[in-house]
Amino acid sequence: ALILGIESSCDETAAALVTSERAILAQHIASQDDAHRPYGGVVPEIAARAHAERLAPLIAATLADAGLTLNDVDAIAATAGPGLIGGVMVGLVTGKALAMATGKPLIAVNHLEGHALSPRLADPALRFPYALLLVSGGHCQILRVDGVGQYRRMATTIDDALGEAFDKTAKILGLGYPGGPRVEKLAREGDAKAVPLPRPLIGSAEPHFSFAGLKSAVLRAKDSGHYRDADIAASFQQAAIDCVIDRLKRALATMDGVTALVVAGGVAANQAMRHALEHLAAAHDLPFIAPPLQLCTDNAAMIAWAGVERHAQGQSDPLDFVARPRWPLDPEAAPVRGAGV
Ligand code: ATP
Numbered sequence: 388a389l390i391l392g393i394e395s396s397c398d399e400t401a402a403a404l405v406t407s408e409r410a411i412l413a414q415h416i417a418s419q420d421d422a423h424r425p426y427g428g429v430v431p432e433i434a435a436r437a438h439a440e441r442l443a444p445l446i447a448a449t450l451a452d453a454g455l456t457l458n459d460v461d462a463i464a465a466t467a468g469p470g471l472i473g474g475v476m477v478g479l480v481t482g483k484a485l486a487m488a489t490g491k492p493l494i495a496v497n498h499l500e501g502h503a504l505s506p507r508l509a510d511p512a513l514r515f516p517y518a519l520l521l522v523s524g525g526h527c528q529i530l531r532v533d534g535v536g537q538y539r540r541m542a543t544t545i546d547d548a549l550g551e552a553f554d555k556t557a558k559i560l561g562l563g564y565p566g567g568p569r570v571e572k573l574a575r576e577g578d579a580k581a582v583p584l585p586r587p588l589i590g591s592a593e594p595h596f597s598f599a600g601l602k603s604a605v606l607r608a609k610d611s612g613h614y615r616d617a618d619i620a621a622s623f624q625q626a627a628i629d630c631v632i633d634r635l636k637r638a639l640a641t642m643d644g645v646t647a648l649v650v651a652g653g654v655a656a657n658q659a660m661r662h663a664l665e666h667l668a669a670a671h672d673l674p675f676i677a678p679p680l681q682l683c684t685d686n687a688a689m690i691a692w693a694g695v696e697r698h699a700q701g702q703s704d705p706l707d708f709v710a711r712p713r714w715p716l717d718p719e720a721a722p723v724r725g726a727g728v
Pocket residue numbers: 396397469470498502522523524525526549550551553554565566567568571652653654655656657658683684685
């Protein structure tokens with residue numbers, strides 16, 4: 388099958404054509420970084436407008452690159468949440484319009500399911516069930532992935548997401564937006580042991596993550612004037628990695644029968660994080676699977692792939708499907724204190 392994927396939940400406008408044989412026939416990603424940079428973060432109204440301006444020509448360009456038309460497509464998969472609702476609506480309405488005009492089925496994709504299944508697009512050998520660390524701009528979760536649509540949340544953040552912590556650290560260090568990759572770059576020149584920073588919840592009996600205290604400590608370290616920025620960046624990154632590894636160890640001890648340790652989401656692009664996870668996986672005799680960097684941050688290939696997986700199960704969605712600003716992968720998961728979902 389051939390699926391057109393549409394992504395517009397944050398600040399990347401993207402379209403992709405992906406086959407069930409895992410071929411990405413064409414894809415375009417228009418980043419809005421320049422539009423949001425003056426504000427130091429994503430401005431929802433600017434994002435929604437930019438998506439509305441760019442999406443249609445981007446889809447046309449994607450089809451043209453592949454030498455295909457909408458007639459060749461088997462279904463249209465559009466992100467239907469969670470995310471900034473204005474942007475989500477632009478992508479979902481576009482997907483609905485194309486589905487209506489062509490008579491092709493619509494697949495309303497959970498953006499997080501796009502991240503969660505993206506490692507299967509990259510690696511045909513990856514089978515269910517797998518342990519997934521989902522670390523992105525809005526989420527920090529450990530999930531047990533038992534199948535398409537079958538996610539059990541083992542842990543989540545009780546305050547900030549990990550990508551958010553990277554972005555805030557970047558802001559504190561004056562590195563600008565988007566922050567994650569810049570913190571990683573600066574961290575390479577620093578000493579990860581130079582700045583004493585807390586590792587919230589390490590060793591705790593509860594399964595969850597917390598990064599708010601770490602962020603405050605980064606701010607205090609910067610304000611003290613005692614440390615080099617590169618040392619702060621390196622120490623922050625190491626503290627974050629230590630937290631992730633500790634929480635994953637705890638979670639893995641409770642997960643039977645998983646076939647791999649998998650990471651997805653924007654922070655999965657971080658090389659130091661990938662190395663630490665690789666070691667952890669090896670210690671647990673599990674293969675470590677991480678998608679290529681361009682599949683970690685937001686893209687439409689992962690949305691198309693989630694469409695491929697759901698289409699293969701005969702699933703589609705009604706044209707009156709409503710966009711969702713919040714949409715947990717595991718609806719059964721108990722709420723935690725703070726903002727985590
Ligand atoms: P969500 O998927 O939760 O809705 P999002 O779509 O905004 O959020 P992603 O695009 O998956 O998030 O990831 C973006 C986040 O990843 C940002 O917070 C960014 O700073 C972080 N990130 C990207 N590259 C790196 C990197 N190399 N190191 C650390 N963090 C990174």
